[in-house]
Amino acid sequence: MSGIASAMRPLSRDCDAVTVPNGEKVVLSEGDKVRVVQELGGSFTVKTDYGNLMRVDGMDADALGRELPKELADKIARDAERAKGPFSMEYVEEALQEVYDPEIPVSIVELGLVYRVEEVILDDGRRRIEIDMTMTAPGCGMGDVLTGDAKKATEAVPGVDEAEVQLVFSPPWGAHMMSDAVKLELGLL
Known part of the structure; x- marks a missing residue:
């Protein structure tokens, strides 16, 4: 809806x-x-x-x-099924696609807010996913909320032991970072 x-x-x-x-x-x-x-x-x-x-x-x-x-019921069922198999970074990427900006009905990935997603195996064998992301504007009050959403979504992926999400502003975000599909949807193409 x-x-x-x-x-x-x-x-x-x-x-x-x-x-x-x-x-x-x-x-x-x-x-x-x-x-x-x-x-x-x-x-x-x-x-x-x-x-x-x-x-x-x-x-x-x-x-x-x-x-x-x-979407939430499907995610719960999907995560339960995925927990039976091996870890995949594809699952992390899909989880981040399901984090939406509450003002614009677009995922943070499609908005171009996610700069880096990397798997790190820690010395104790645990898996940490490190994410660098930004906001559309440095003063955006939703920064903590969206980084928290990204962390929560990533840590819900079977096989992820922890997620570390860092808010960065370099390079600065610009509308050119949005996917073409989003630009088209928002009338920017």
Whole structure:
């Protein structure tokens, strides 16, 4: 349900949220009215009665009167199946493709925010994935949120013991770093 706004509905219970674009963690209270404006990557972007945008984790779908997002349910099933086989960097890349900017319905990979993804085998045999990524603007308040999302998505990949995500600003991000598909979708081609 990407991009289709729902009706304003009261929350059935308290749930954690993150303000967009500031990235501040807040708690939305039971009874607060919200409208789902975007559902991507297993999370929801909602608009409150006061017009604020908030991001709500897909695991809190019930508070919004929604089902667990299909993307999230599919990911849980896929990860369970992958856990039976060998590790693959392809799984890490797919996980990062499922991390979306809450304001623009585009993955951080397609936006060109991910600069480096590297597998490192530690001395104790554990696997760490190191990621360098950036934001569209140095002052973006969603930096901690999106790097946290990338870390969480990567650490959920079977065979990954830890992820280290570093926010970098060199080279500076530019619209030329977006995939052609995203440029076309956003009317930049």
